[in-house]
Amino acid sequence: MTVYAIAQFEIHNRDSYDKYTAQFWDVFKQFKGSLLVNDEAPKVLEGEWPKDKIVVMSFPDEAAFMEWVTSPQYREIAKHRIAGATGPVLLAQGVQF
Template identity: 55%
Template structure:
């Protein structure tokens, strides 16, 4: 079953986050994920939103997501994401 990873970010150290962002795609492309959206100016149409960036990714299943998120390659670069932002990350099951 397809799963979606939604990351909502607030920047705390932009240079650290920029290092993460520069290293992200080469690592991400080694896995089965698809980057669906990455927007630093999403339009809030209802409610309050206190973040600065939204990232939406899909994976064929939770095992594929975990293979990426727990990989040594991703763990190495994610240190800059953690240092450079406060994040809320959700894993959502798709239909079918």
């Protein structure tokens, strides 16, 4: 079943975060995911949202997500994301009709 990774980041070190984003696509495209949303200016329609960026990705299943997120290639660039931004990353199951 399709899973969605949803990240909400607060960027506190732009240089580190930019190192991550500069390498992200080359790593991501090696895996089975799709980048659906990558927005540093989402419109907040209700409530408060104290973050800077939202990212939504889809993967065919949880195993495909785990293959990407635990890969040596991703772990190598993730250190720049961790140094440059904080925030939750959620993994949600898609709906099957």
